[in-house]
Amino acid sequence: MGMNDSKHGFEEDEAFIQYDKVELKFSINDKLKSLMLPKSPGFDQFKPWMLVITAMMVLLWIFALQLASMGDDIARFSSFPKIRSGSVRQNGYQARNGEEDHKNFEEKGPFLVLHLRYEMDMLAFSGCTEACNLSEAQELTRLRYAIPWWKEKEIDPKRKREAGLCPLTPLETTITLRAFNIDHRIQIYIAAGNIYGGHNRLAALKAFCQNLVNFFKGPPESSFICNEVLDSYYLVSLNRDIFLPTYGGNMAKVVEGHRRYLGYKMTISLDRLVLVGLIDQYKNGTLKWNEFSQAVKAAHANQMGSPAQRLQFPEKPKQEDYFYTNPEECLSSIVVGKPVTDIG
Numbered sequence: 001m002g003m004n005d006s007k008h009g010f011e012e013d014e015a016f017i018q019y020d021k022v023e024l025k026f027s028i029n030d031k032l033k034s035l036m037l038p039k040s041p042g043f044d045q046f047k048p049w050m051l052v053i054t055a056m057m058v059l060l061w062i063f064a065l066q067l068a069s070m071g072d073d074i075a076r077f078s079s080f081p082k083i084r085s086g087s088v089r090q091n092g093y094q095a096r097n098g099e100e101d102h103k104n105f106e107e108k109g110p111f112l113v114l115h116l117r118y119e120m121d122m123l124a125f126s127g128c129t130e131a132c133n134l135s136e137a138q139e140l141t142r143l144r145y146a147i148p149w150w151k152e153k154e155i156d157p158k159r160k161r162e163a164g165l166c167p168l169t170p171l172e173t174t175i176t177l178r179a180f181n182i183d184h185r186i187q188i189y190i191a192a193g194n195i196y197g198g199h200n201r202l203a204a205l206k207a208f209c210q211n212l213v214n215f216f217k218g219p220p221e222s223s224f225i226c227n228e229v230l231d232s233y234y235l236v237s238l239n240r241d242i243f244l245p246t247y248g249g250n251m252a253k254v255v256e257g258h259r260r261y262l263g264y265k266m267t268i269s270l271d272r273l274v275l276v277g278l279i280d281q282y283k284n285g286t287l288k289w290n291e292f293s294q295a296v297k298a299a300h301a302n303q304m305g306s307p308a309q310r311l312q313f314p315e316k317p318k319q320e321d322y323f324y325t326n327p328e329e330c331l332s333s334i335v336v337g338k339p340v341t342d343i344g
Contacts, residue, residue, distance in 0.1 A: 127155025164273025
């Protein structure tokens with residue numbers, strides 16, 4: 001054989017290699033096609049990049065569904081906050097050591113879990129500015145307008161509060177606790193993010209209760225709470241002596257229903273429409289303290305987590321009580337005072 005013959009054989013080998021690569025490519029395409037419906041539109045025009053685009057669209061669709069299904073405790077976040085790595089590690093540390101702290105609480109006696117919803121994002125979303133100064137109210141308004149998916153922009157804070165649609169302020173919460181004759185020596189665990197206004201806004205609550213604990217210490221400019229801390233808050237709210245939410249968010253409603261299921265544990269569900277009116281009457285001197293306290297107790301006599309019939313309006317389902325707040329159909333066999341240990 002001459003050199004020409006040898007060279008010709010080398011080129012043939014190269015051609016076979018290139019042919020094998022093409023065959024492998026078509027084989028992969030055929031396998032990808034088999035994942036799709038054989039009669040789907042554009043089947044004969046299928047390209048590998050189509051699968052990538054389809055996968056991306058599916059992931060975006062799943063993310064959109066998850067975002068839409070999030071409760072008001074999460075979905076209101078304006079944008080992803082500036083998460084400091086140290087704060088995340090601190091939150092994780094708090095969650096991991098929460099059980100030990102809770103055991104220490106139990107050794108000291110009963111305590112009340114206060115779901116105090118007075119974080120910046122809550123106030124901005126709801127448009128409630130009670131107890132805020134002009135600068136703070138303007139800051140909350142700017143935040144609300146900066147979030148495109150918060151549909152309600154023009155909000156009258158006074159009218160919304162009078163309608164009972166605002167979370168209680170820390171001062172209003174303190175007045176309410178006193179009206180219920182809550183022992184000032186009880187331990188109060190604040191299950192919430194950073195309180196807007198900082199420590200000064202908690203002054204009245206601290207003066208009332210010396211045993212006030214708030215484990216969350218996230219970035220001051222954000223009310224971001226990691227999932228581990230939220231889980232810890234839920235478990236504490238579920239198992240402690242008294243649970244009192246200052247706003248009827250999704251977590252508060254789920255905890256209320258779960259506590260009913262565990263034996264009708266005391267859950268004070270505030271009627272903010274009635275309560276705000278009574279507080280205003282007390283502040284302006286229309287009601288004396290004893291009259292105010294008695295009126296508050298009377299208004300909430302049947303809202304302490306005891307057995308109750310769930311309001312249902314088939315014609316207006318949006319006005320019904322949430323099923324998971326009071327799943328009475330699931331509670332018929334529950335014995336009051338005997339917690340259910342297995343709910344799975």
